[in-house]
Amino acid sequence: xxxxxxxxxxxxxxxxxxxxxxxxxxxxxxxxxxxxxxxxxxxxxxxxxxxxxxxxxxxxxxxxxxxxxxxxxxxxxxxxxxxxxxxxxxxxxxxxxxxxxxxxxxxxxxxxxxxxxxxxxxxxxxxxxxxxxxxxxxxxxxxxxxxxxxxxxxxxxxxxxxxxxxxxxxxxxxxxxxxxxxxxxxxxxxxxxxxxxxxxxxxxxxxxxxxxxxxxxxxxxxxxxxxxxxxxxxxxxxxxxxxxxxxxxxxxxxxxxxxxxxxxxxxxxxxxxxxxxxxxxxxxxxxxxxxxxxxxxxxxxxxxxxxxxxxxxxxxxxxxxxxxxxxxxxxxxxxxx
Numbered sequence: 001x002x003x004x005x006x007x008x009x010x011x012x013x014x015x016x017x018x019x020x021x022x023x024x025x026x027x028x029x030x031x032x033x034x035x036x037x038x039x040x041x042x043x044x045x046x047x048x049x050x051x052x053x054x055x056x057x058x059x060x061x062x063x064x065x066x067x068x069x070x071x072x073x074x075x076x077x078x079x080x081x082x083x084x085x086x087x088x089x090x091x092x093x094x095x096x097x098x099x100x101x102x103x104x105x106x107x108x109x110x111x112x113x114x115x116x117x118x119x120x121x122x123x124x125x126x127x128x129x130x131x132x133x134x135x136x137x138x139x140x141x142x143x144x145x146x147x148x149x150x151x152x153x154x155x156x157x158x159x160x161x162x163x164x165x166x167x168x169x170x171x172x173x174x175x176x177x178x179x180x181x182x183x184x185x186x187x188x189x190x191x192x193x194x195x196x197x198x199x200x201x202x203x204x205x206x207x208x209x210x211x212x213x214x215x216x217x218x219x220x221x222x223x224x225x226x227x228x229x230x231x232x233x234x235x236x237x238x239x240x241x242x243x244x245x246x247x248x249x250x251x252x253x254x255x256x257x258x259x260x261x262x263x264x265x266x267x268x269x270x271x272x273x274x275x276x277x278x279x280x281x282x283x284x285x286x287x288x289x290x291x292x293x294x295x296x297x298x299x300x301x302x303x304x305x306x307x308x309x310x311x312x313x314x315x316x317x318x319x320x321x322x323x324x325x326x327x328x329x330x331x332x333x334x335x336x337x
Contacts, residue, residue, distance in 0.1 A: 009100020
């Protein structure tokens with residue numbers, strides 16, 4: 001299996017991509033096509049002293065920064081993101097992984113690979129830790145503006161993901177809103193509620209932001225604007241809590257003793273909420289596999305993003321989504337007839 005990795009994406013440059021790619025090639029039994037400025041990527045190989053016969057450099061003379069707009073995306077035809085997507089389209093790679101500009105990856109991958117038939121808008125889906133397991137939140141940033149039918153498609157894709165990746169039978173689907181009652185929410189959520197209730201899903205109704213990590217639903221559906229805000233707020237709360245805890249510990253001798261006693265448990269907790277352990281979010285509904293990681297990703301996150309891409313390919317998640325949408329589409333069409 002060959003996986004294309006954007007070496008130029010992320011806040012820390014190609015160094016973390018090189019290190020993560022080498023680790024992944026050894027641990028996950030995959031070949032890596034590392035796409036980026038050849039001279040810079042080679043320099044990182046030399047600096048790290050890391051070599052792997054299963055990592056190949058694919059030269060991409062241009063890169064897209066975090067602040068680049070649509071004009072830059074169209075003008076930079078030889079960017080690492082575009083070349084990575086073209087490798088997938090040409091069948092030279094089974095998946096693409098990027099820690100770069102999310103909007104750019106979504107835009108370019110959709111332009112190059114296209115959406116699955118029956119999918120209006122591919123959705124960015126992320127597994128988040130919850131009581132008793134994991135919850136899939138989608139969309140977390142690919143589509144700020146959505147229609148009710150988009151949220152229904154997100155729910156169906158999320159259902160297939162949880163069944164195929166986590167082996168969860170008949171996952172519970174919730175709709176992110178401002179209250180549990182059916183009457184709560186804006187026009188989008190109210191109309192989406194009706195569509196989800198009528199769809200062949202285990203729909204449990206509205207869920208609130210506080211329910212996301214409580215394990216109330218296995219799949220939580222939202223428009224990309226709301227989902228991204230919920231995700232960023234969650235990240236900020238976790239980071240500040242740990243920062244405050246460290247500050248309190250430094251000033252109290254008994255707290256330091258308690259920390260030493262709980263160190264192992266705290267490390268386990270940190271791993272559960274660390275985005276580096278999950279690797280990235282999956283762009284569901286594309287005609288190809290694309291994993292998008294956090295801009296602050298380290299080598300561990302890159303390595304795990306590659307593992308996630310491999311699992312996605314092996315489990316044929318995109319094919320299963322295609323089959324689910326075709327099957328339910330035929331059922332709806334037959335009912336209308």
